[in-house]
Amino acid sequence: MRALVLGHGYSAGFLTPMLRAEGWEVLGTTRAAPGRVRDAGAEPLLWDRDAARIADEIGRADAILVSAGPEQGRDPTLAAFAPAFARARPAWLGYLSTTGVYGDHRGGWVDEDTPLTPSTRRGHERVQAEADWQALARAHGLPLHIFRLAGIYGPGRGPFAKVRDGSARRIVKPGQVFSRIHVQDIARALMASIQAPCPGAVYNLCDDDPAPPEEVIAHAAALLGRPLPPAEDYATAELTPMARSFYAESKRVSNRRMRQELGVDLLFPDYRSGLAALLAAETA
DSSP, rough: OOEEEOOOOHHHHHHHHHHHHOOOEEEEEEEEOOHHHHHHOOOETTTTTHHHHHHHHHHHHHHEEOOOOBBTTTTHHHHHHHHHHHHOOOEEEEEEGGGGGOOOOTTEEETTSSOOOSSSSHHHHHHHHHHHHHHHHHHHHOEEEEEEEEEEEEETOOOHHHHHHTOEEEEEEETBBOEEEEEHHHHHHHHHHSSSSOOTTTTOOOOOOOOHHHHHHHHHHHHHHHOOOOOEEEEOOOOOOOHTTSOOOEEOOOOOOOHHOOOOOOSSSSHHHHHHHHHHHHHH
């Protein structure tokens, strides 16, 4: 079996070893980090140099994961390879989106049937990308699955480094909650879908415990035995426009469909178990 990852980044780096363990051959595209792709166990393809090979592999792959996000308002994979996808016949096609497509719900719950009302530019671009992939899938009978990812954390992407160096900030905005997911659980959910395709399905990938971001920082500090970073009021905190945009939306994301239809039993159902595992791995 042959898998192709278009945009072989952080999440794909955890999926690839799982595929290889099941006997899959994996290829992954990158713009400038072939060593990272190779270290994960995939054959690297350079996005600009290997365009003809990539188009050929789209036609050969049994499973294709599209991980590259929109660039300058358009989907780079569709812009470069839509004709190749029109001819392709994979058994499984996955697109990684974001829970940002739901917009702000003032801390309320959302699921896959919630109307898409993004409030940020990134969210609007993702809504358009999802629609474009769905249109391509309908036109050519492609077995598309959309995965809306919450905030990703995992090895190398936890709060510990900032807590240790004193740069962690505990920004407090009343009522603010985020959903998140450990990268290993993303990989496990994708693997479950590849093994049991359900064309047309949309899944939220997140853990069971939406929580205020300042709680996560406080828990990380406690695990490290470090002082609690001082609370900063969101209204007066000095934040970059990008950082401030992450606080523009507050919602609790349901993972019921992921658990029921994919049968995913989360390794890390909340940030407390996930952070404990990260710290244990660091100190092992």
